[in-house]
Each structure stands twice: as C-alpha cells, then as structure tokens.
Amino acid sequence: MVIMSGLNAYGATAALPDPLLQIDGVTLEYTTRDRVVRATHRIDLDVYQGDRFVLLGPSGCGKSTLLKSIAGFIRPIEGQIRLNGQVIDRPGADRIVVFQEFDQLPPWKTVLGNVMFPLIATRHLPKAEARERARDCIAKVGLTGFEDSFPHQLSGGMKQRVAIARALAMKPRVLLMDEPFAALDALTRRKMQEELLQLWDEVRFTLIFVTHSIEEALVVGNRVALLSPRPGRVRAEINCHDWDLHSLGGKDFQTAANRIHDMLFADPQEAAT
Numbered sequence: 001m002v003i004m005s006g007l008n009a010y011g012a013t014a015a016l017p018d019p020l021l022q023i024d025g026v027t028l029e030y031t032t033r034d035r036v037v038r039a040t041h042r043i044d045l046d047v048y049q050g051d052r053f054v055l056l057g058p059s060g061c062g063k064s065t066l067l068k069s070i071a072g073f074i075r076p077i078e079g080q081i082r083l084n085g086q087v088i089d090r091p092g093a094d095r096i097v098v099f100q101e102f103d104q105l106p107p108w109k110t111v112l113g114n115v116m117f118p119l120i121a122t123r124h125l126p127k128a129e130a131r132e133r134a135r136d137c138i139a140k141v142g143l144t145g146f147e148d149s150f151p152h153q154l155s156g157g158m159k160q161r162v163a164i165a166r167a168l169a170m171k172p173r174v175l176l177m178d179e180p181f182a183a184l185d186a187l188t189r190r191k192m193q194e195e196l197l198q199l200w201d202e203v204r205f206t207l208i209f210v211t212h213s214i215e216e217a218l219v220v221g222n223r224v225a226l227l228s229p230r231p232g233r234v235r236a237e238i239n240c241h242d243w244d245l246h247s248l249g250g251k252d253f254q255t256a257a258n259r260i261h262d263m264l265f266a267d268p269q270e271a272a273t
C-alpha cells in the first residue's frame with residue numbers, strides 16, 4: 001500500500017495521461033429551510049481511464065453527495081467537476097449510477113426489459129440491437145436464463161446484478177456505484193465484489209465506488225480517497241493495487257486496514273504532525 005497524501009496516487013514523477021474525470025476544489029452544500037449543510041469542502045481528485053476509484057469515509061462525510069454531483073444531480077457551490085475536460089452541469093448517459101437499494105428496478109419490467117429500457121429510452125440503439133446488447137450484459141453478470149423473470153422473483157444479489165448489467169449496457173464513460181453491496185448478506189457481498197472485479201477485468205470500465213467499509217475499499221479499489229468526517233475533505237489518497245479477496249484476513253491486509261482506520265478517525269491536528 002502506498003499512501004500519497006497530497007500527491008497523485010500514480011506517483012509524483014510518472015508521466016500521467018490526462019485524467020478522465022477532474023474534481024477541482026468542489027464544495028457541496030444542501031440548503032434546507034432553517035440551515036445550510038456543507039457536505040464536502042474543496043475536494044480535489046483526479047480519476048483516470050480504467051481506475052477503480054473508491055471514495056471511503058465515515059457515515060455522513062459527503063460520499064453520496066459527491067457521487068450525485070459527479071452524476072450531475074447537484075451543482076457545486078464552489079469548484080468544478082469535468083469529464084473529458086467538459087464541465088458537468090447535468091445528468092448524462094455517460095455517467096450511470098448503481099444504487100444500494102434493491103428497488104431501483106421498475107418491478108413491472110422483466111430482467112431483459114429492465115436492461116433494455118435505458119438503451120431504448122435514450123435512443124442509444126434500435127430495439128433489436130438493444131435486445132442483443134442487453135442479453136450480452138445479462139450474460140456478463142451471470143443471469144442468462146433469468147431474462148423473463150421479474151424483479152420480485154430475484155434475490156437481492158441478483159437484483160444488483162441486473163442493475164449492473166443495465167448500467168454496463170449503456171457503456172458509460174464512468175460507472176458510479178453508491179454502496180451497491182451494503183444491503184447484502186456478508187457472503188453475497190463478497191461474491192459480488194469478486195464478480196465486479198472479474199467484470200472489470202473483462203470490460204475495463206472506469207468505476208467510482210462509494211463505501212464506508214475499509215475492507216471493501218481495499219479489495220475493490222486500485223485507488224482510494226480517504227475523506228474526513230463532514231464536511232468531507234480529502235485526507236489522503238491510497239494506491240492499493242496489492243489487495244484482492246484472497247488478501248482478506250492476512251496480516252498485511254489487516255495492518256493496512258488498521259492504518260487506514262487510524263487515518264480516517266485521527267484528529268486532523270494530530271494527523272498533520
């Protein structure tokens with residue numbers, strides 16, 4: 001594990017490609033009737049093509065809010081988010097979100113219908129091609145044979161696989177995942193992490209993944225941004241190419257996880273000394 005506080009996690013001297021996504025001094029706030037809640041404060045992050053970039057931080061530190069802003073649902077009050085150099089100011093088919101909730105699939109559509117729907121609704125593909133691409137993505141997430149099932153006939157893990165297939169079918173520039181496995185039992189969660197990594201090996205999409213599980217961050221990510229408690233600020237960036245599911249329970253893995261825990265919850269004054 002390499003901790004690169006204040007540096008790009010690829011290393012300061014390496015020649016870098018241009019970032020795919022640039023988060024530049026981004027402050028995000030919610031204005032309610034009686035107060036303003038600052039969710040993130042001047043976040044700077046660069047995400048590169050093919051990254052599995054994890055936003056890790058304690059509950060309420062603004063991870064989901066930052067993801068929603070990348071998705072184009074919330075505008076920064078300060079700073080910019082750019083995708084391929086273009087400022088993000090609205091949702092777009094180049095950024096698809098997979099949420100934690102199992103009810104993100106319209107229940108009246110079959111698995112095939114669910115995966116085809118955005119392709120057709122956004123006029124990405126004509127119907128026959130959309131069906132073909134949907135079948136292909138359903139196969140990629142291991143659900144061949146369930147094309148005609150309805151969401152209520154599927155387990156939680158299967159519903160999340162459908163949501164992933166639906167997102168991948170759109171071939172987004174960035175796949176955004178907001179704690180997609182948090183509502184699953186521990187065994188299914190681990191299996192889904194493994195499948196996500198296999199899928200990434202095959203498709204090499206760019207992923208931004210939100211979690212508050214240190215273990216999940218180390219397994220899923222090749223880069224992890226550690227955010228402080230609200231308002232979220234970047235505490236450090238970590239390069240974690242070393243870990244996979246086989247590392248779980250190992251001594252080195254546990255040491256790394258403990259170190260991250262200490263960094264996440266350290267008093268910022270102490271962390272600076």
Ligand SMILES: Nc1ncnc2c1ncn2[C@@H]1O[C@H](COP(=O)(O)OP(=O)(O)OP(=O)(O)O)[C@@H](O)[C@H]1O
Binds near residue numbers: 062
């Ligand atoms: N719609 C909203 N209106 C007002 N405040 C909000 C709203 N949504 C979130 N917040 C506040 O913004 C802060 C950041 O919330 P956010 O959901 O982004 O955190 P998070 O890191 O994703 O948390 P968790 O891990 O618990 O999901 C929190 O203090 C939360 O209470």
